[in-house]
Amino acid sequence: MAQHRLDEIDRKILAELQADGRMTNVELAKRVGISAPPCLRRVRVLEEQGFIRGYHADVDSRALGFEVQVFVMVGLQSQAEADLSAFEARCRAWSLVRECHMLNGEVDFILKCVAPDLSTFQSFLTGDLLTAPNVASVKTSLVIRGAKDEPGVPFDILEERLSRSA
Amino acid sequence: MAQHRLDEIDRKILAELQADGRMTNVELAKRVGISAPPCLRRVRVLEEQGFIRGYHADVDSRALGFEVQVFVMVGLQSQAEADLSAFEARCRAWSLVRECHMLNGEVDFILKCVAPDLSTFQSFLTGDLLTAPNVASVKTSLVIRGAKDEPGVPFDILEERLSRSA
DNA sequence: GCTGAAATCGCCTAACG
DNA sequence: CGTTAGGCGATTTCAGC
Numbered sequence: 001m002a003q004h005r006l007d008e009i010d011r012k013i014l015a016e017l018q019a020d021g022r023m024t025n026v027e028l029a030k031r032v033g034i035s036a037p038p039c040l041r042r043v044r045v046l047e048e049q050g051f052i053r054g055y056h057a058d059v060d061s062r063a064l065g066f067e068v069q070v071f072v073m074v075g076l077q078s079q080a081e082a083d084l085s086a087f088e089a090r091c092r093a094w095s096l097v098r099e100c101h102m103l104n105g106e107v108d109f110i111l112k113c114v115a116p117d118l119s120t121f122q123s124f125l126t127g128d129l130l131t132a133p134n135v136a137s138v139k140t141s142l143v144i145r146g147a148k149d150e151p152g153v154p155f156d157i158l159e160e161r162l163s164r165s166a
Numbered sequence: 167m168a169q170h171r172l173d174e175i176d177r178k179i180l181a182e183l184q185a186d187g188r189m190t191n192v193e194l195a196k197r198v199g200i201s202a203p204p205c206l207r208r209v210r211v212l213e214e215q216g217f218i219r220g221y222h223a224d225v226d227s228r229a230l231g232f233e234v235q236v237f238v239m240v241g242l243q244s245q246a247e248a249d250l251s252a253f254e255a256r257c258r259a260w261s262l263v264r265e266c267h268m269l270n271g272e273v274d275f276i277l278k279c280v281a282p283d284l285s286t287f288q289s290f291l292t293g294d295l296l297t298a299p300n301v302a303s304v305k306t307s308l309v310i311r312g313a314k315d316e317p318g319v320p321f322d323i324l325e326e327r328l329s330r331s332a
Numbered sequence: 333g334c335t336g337a338a339a340t341c342g343c344c345t346a347a348c349g
Numbered sequence: 350c351g352t353t354a355g356g357c358g359a360t361t362t363c364a365g366c
Contacts, residue, residue: 006230019222021188021223024357024358026357035335037337051229053225054186054223055186055187055222056185056187056318058222059183060219066319066324095322096320097314099315103309105307105308107307120327141273142270147267147275150264151264151317152225153225153280157286200350201351201352202351203345203351336363336366339363341359341360343357344355344356346353346356348352349352
C-alpha cells in the first residue's frame with residue numbers, strides 16, 4: 001500500500017464517510033468543498049490504497065436478539081508463533097467471536113464475543129474454546145451494559161496533532 | 167421501537183448491508199429476491215425502527231497513523247448508579263476512548279482506546295483517566311497485533327437458531 | 333498533473349395497480 | 350409486492366487552469 005500522503009480534503013472525506021457511509025457523492029463533494037468528479041476519484045483512491053476497508057451498516061445486535069456480549073481473556077500454554085497463529089485462525093473461524101487481539105502482559109488474547117443467549121455462549125465456551133488445543137486459561141467478563149461503542153477513529157485527535165506539528 | 171417481527175427477507179437485507187453498506191438499492195433488491203421499491207421501503211423501516219443504527223466507512227486506523235490500541239480495565243471506588251453514570255459520561259467525552267462497557271466481576275469497566283502513539287496515550291492515562299474522580303484501579307493492556315476485527319453480528323448463528331426452532 | 337463542466341447512463345423513489 | 354415513470358445522482362469524457 002503506497003502511503004500516498006493525505007491532504008486535508010482526503011481526511012475530511014474519510015471523516016465524513018466514517019460518520020455516514022451511505023452519503024451520496026454529491027453531498028460528500030459539497031461538504032469537503034470540491035465538485036463531484038474529483039471527489040469520487042479521491043474516494044476510489046482511498047479505497048484502493050486501503051484507507052477505506054469497506055462500508056458496513058451498523059446493525060443493532062440487541063434488537064436482532066443478541067442479548068449477550070462477553071469479553072474473554074485467554075492465556076495459552078505455548079506462545080510459539082505457530083501456536084499463536086493457530087489460535088488466531090481458530091478465532092477467525094468462530095463466528096461468534098467478533099474480535100480477537102493479541103495483548104502484552106499476563107494474558108495472551110482478548111476476545112469480544114456475541115451470542116443470542118447465555119446458553120449459546122456457554123456451549124461455545126465449554127465445547128469450543130476450552131477444548132481447543134493450547135488453551136491454558138480462560139476468564140470471561142459479561143457486559144452488563146454498554147456505555148459507548150463508536151466505530152472508527154477519532155479524527156479530532158488527528159487534526160489536533162497535525163496542527164501542532166505545522 | 168415496535169419490534170416489528172423480521173422475516174427472512176429483512177434478515178437478508180440486514181446481512182447484506184452489514185457486509186456492504188454502500189451497496190445500491192437495486193443490487194440489494196436483486197440479492198434478496200424482490201424488486202427495488204419494496205426493498206427500499208424495507209430498508210427505510212429497518213432504519214426507522216432502529217435495526218440499522220447507521221452506516222460507516224471502515225477506516226484503517228493504522229494507515230491513518232493510529233499506531234496504538236489499548237484495552238483498559240477500570241475499577242471504581244463507588245458503584246452507585248450516579249457514579250457509574252458520571253464515569254460513562256466522561257468516557258463518552260474522551261474521543262480516544264472508542265468503547266466503554268460495564269462488566270460484571272472484579273473490574274467495573276473495560277475501555278478500548280486508540281491513539282497515534284504511546285506518549286499520546288500515556289498523557290491521556292496520567293492526565294485524564296487516572297485523575298478522574300472515583301477511579302480506584304486502572305490496568306492497561308496494549309494490543310500487540312490484531313487477529314480479527316469484524317464489525318456487526320454473526321448472522322449465521324441467527325439463521326441456525328431460527329431453523330432449529332422451526 | 334488535478335480540477336471543473338457537460339453529457340450520458342443508471343439509480344432512486346414517488347404513484348398506482 | 351411489482352410496474353411505470355420522472356428526477357436526480359453517479360460516472361465517464363473532455364476542456365481549462
